[in-house]
Amino acid sequence: MSFLFSSRSSKTFKPKKNIPEGSHQYELLKHAEATLGSGNLRQAVMLPEGEDLNEWIAVNTVDFFNQINMLYGTITEFCTEASCPVMSAGPRYEYHWADGTNIKKPIKCPAPKYIDYLMTWVQDQLDDETLFPSKIGVPFPKNFMSVAKTILKRLFRVYAHIYHQHFDSVMQLQEEAHLNTSFKHFIFFVQEFNLIDRRELAPLQELIEKLGSKDR
Numbered sequence: 001m002s003f004l005f006s007s008r009s010s011k012t013f014k015p016k017k018n019i020p021e022g023s024h025q026y027e028l029l030k031h032a033e034a035t036l037g038s039g040n041l042r043q044a045v046m047l048p049e050g051e052d053l054n055e056w057i058a059v060n061t062v063d064f065f066n067q068i069n070m071l072y073g074t075i076t077e078f079c080t081e082a083s084c085p086v087m088s089a090g091p092r093y094e095y096h097w098a099d100g101t102n103i104k105k106p107i108k109c110p111a112p113k114y115i116d117y118l119m120t121w122v123q124d125q126l127d128d129e130t131l132f133p134s135k136i137g138v139p140f141p142k143n144f145m146s147v148a149k150t151i152l153k154r155l156f157r158v159y160a161h162i163y164h165q166h167f168d169s170v171m172q173l174q175e176e177a178h179l180n181t182s183f184k185h186f187i188f189f190v191q192e193f194n195l196i197d198r199r200e201l202a203p204l205q206e207l208i209e210k211l212g213s214k215d216r
Helices: 024-037 053-078 111-127 144-172 174-191 198-213
Strands: none
Touching: 024 053, 053 111, 053 144, 111 144, 111 198, 144 174, 144 198, 174 198
16 A cells, blocks of 8 residues: 555656546545554455455555555666566576567566566556456456456566565665565465465465464
8 A cells, every 4th residue: 555655665666557536446445445554464355345356356456566566666776687687586486578469478588677568568457448447337357357367476576576686675775564564465465365376476485474474
């Protein structure tokens, strides 16, 4: 949620994706912010009674995009082609970019380029009214859940890269509490609705277990 961030970290990597005020999705976002404020994240991620699952996932996906946008925006000067010649999450995990349309065959590229591709791709999905309808009564497409899962799987990679390659910079900027709170919220959300395959979460498995055990 944006209230987690100080004004110093208001530099976003991509423009913020706004949910129109007065819309039902805006109300849902406000509900999410209010329940997050209570501090019980397991409860905060649950589908509110009587709400549509697709809409709840859509609102939260937009919110996670905005959060990661801000978090990565704070460390872009440290994530360069020289410091990060490949997109990795520690020595065992390396990601190659493909989006199935413009780039069909996965390409190896430096982390800042990969993240630029990734965030631009996510932005395009979020801006597509046929995938993420913002108007009341417009139904979500049949493939919405698989699109949302792909978005969240890819957003996870940005968290994984920040934790593995840039945590020192995050500490220097005193942003680690923001990063941890944001990631914990993200993980509890994807666990609640089973949105990311366990294998994909492997680069941060220890951290995920630690965050989960603190909350039992």
